[in-house]
Amino acid sequence: MSAPELDSLRAELLAAIAGACDLGALEDVRVGALGKKGRVSALMQRLGSMPPEERRDFGQAVNALKTAVAEALEVKQQELASAATAERLADETADVTLPVREGPLAEGRIHPVSQVTDEITEIFADMGFSIAEGPDIETDFNNFTALNIPPEHPARQDHDTFYFAEKPDGTRPLLRTHTSPVQIRTMLKEKPPLRIIAPGRVYRCDSDQTHTPMFHQIEGLVIDEDTHLGHLKWVLQEFCRAFFEVPEVKMRFRASHFPFTEPSMEVDIGYAKVGDEIRIGEGDRWLEILGCGMVHPNVLKAVQLDPKKYQGFAFGLGIDRIAMLKYGMPDLRAFFSGDLRWLKHYGFSPLAVPTLAAGLSR
Numbered sequence: 001m002s003a004p005e006l007d008s009l010r011a012e013l014l015a016a017i018a019g020a021c022d023l024g025a026l027e028d029v030r031v032g033a034l035g036k037k038g039r040v041s042a043l044m045q046r047l048g049s050m051p052p053e054e055r056r057d058f059g060q061a062v063n064a065l066k067t068a069v070a071e072a073l074e075v076k077q078q079e080l081a082s083a084a085t086a087e088r089l090a091d092e093t094a095d096v097t098l099p100v101r102e103g104p105l106a107e108g109r110i111h112p113v114s115q116v117t118d119e120i121t122e123i124f125a126d127m128g129f130s131i132a133e134g135p136d137i138e139t140d141f142n143n144f145t146a147l148n149i150p151p152e153h154p155a156r157q158d159h160d161t162f163y164f165a166e167k168p169d170g171t172r173p174l175l176r177t178h179t180s181p182v183q184i185r186t187m188l189k190e191k192p193p194l195r196i197i198a199p200g201r202v203y204r205c206d207s208d209q210t211h212t213p214m215f216h217q218i219e220g221l222v223i224d225e226d227t228h229l230g231h232l233k234w235v236l237q238e239f240c241r242a243f244f245e246v247p248e249v250k251m252r253f254r255a256s257h258f259p260f261t262e263p264s265m266e267v268d269i270g271y272a273k274v275g276d277e278i279r280i281g282e283g284d285r286w287l288e289i290l291g292c293g294m295v296h297p298n299v300l301k302a303v304q305l306d307p308k309k310y311q312g313f314a315f316g317l318g319i320d321r322i323a324m325l326k327y328g329m330p331d332l333r334a335f336f337s338g339d340l341r342w343l344k345h346y347g348f349s350p351l352a353v354p355t356l357a358a359g360l361s362r
């Protein structure tokens, strides 16, 4: 390569450097000139195969070219970097007079169903219950048969229960109609003594102001060798006092019937309506909040527990219902309509975790 050719390569590279509009473009020019396969580097590699007398002059010229290009790159690089900084400074101004924007922790809300589930869980955890879980899609055995619900029982009918298509083996999976199948799952998995609660979603074909096709229950189960009805009453009384955060709650245990308990009871709590306000624990109105009883011997047999040795109680409580009662929410359907205005009004702060020590609802 002749001296004029070297000069024109130099002019070309310096022009490219001068014309680079940002750091990325400049880097492309650098790689094209000084990179391993760059044009200046290729000239350096040629030196080795030259006759010594030519090599000296050519070497000096290429070196000078290389230095000039490197220097120009350096100057341009600094120029572009400070231009980029200046641009960001101009662009990213902060208006410190604006009000603080609330973060998700301040703005988000805990749904009343989650709040009340946490409150109930906290109370029973304090009494030594642990949490059990089961799936929303259940077998006919767990949801009905093992719970001593006979085949002709009305609850099994299609218009109450959401069934799935029949499987090849003839069984029909279903959406659990109550949390009671978790009793079965627990007793099949673990040996007594058992003391569990099981919160979760349940499903029934039903819809009006106080019923939605999906709602929430919490199941309780205690199995050992000597737990009796007195224990059941005490546990539920303590629960109601703690949950409604009042010193005394008027309760009524009414004889009832459930296939999976014997004897069976329904529990009402007393309340008064003063204007629009509901006062729990006083007054002469009653509201049913749960079903309970001593676990039926047939249920124990279904999970291979000897009813002569083991006994205990169970209860099932509607979470949404007592949430409505405690927090004065009139329409159940609003719970599941996904209206943010409703949630902002009735929802709870994510930082106010319910604990018995600090208070359940603050």
Ligand code: DAH
Binding pocket: 177, 178, 179, 180, 219, 220, 258, 260, 261, 290, 291, 292, 293, 314, 315, 316, 317
């Ligand atoms: N499973 C019943 C229902 O959904 C509620 C219930 C009643 C649960 C009595 C129980 C119980 O564990 O002992 O209506």
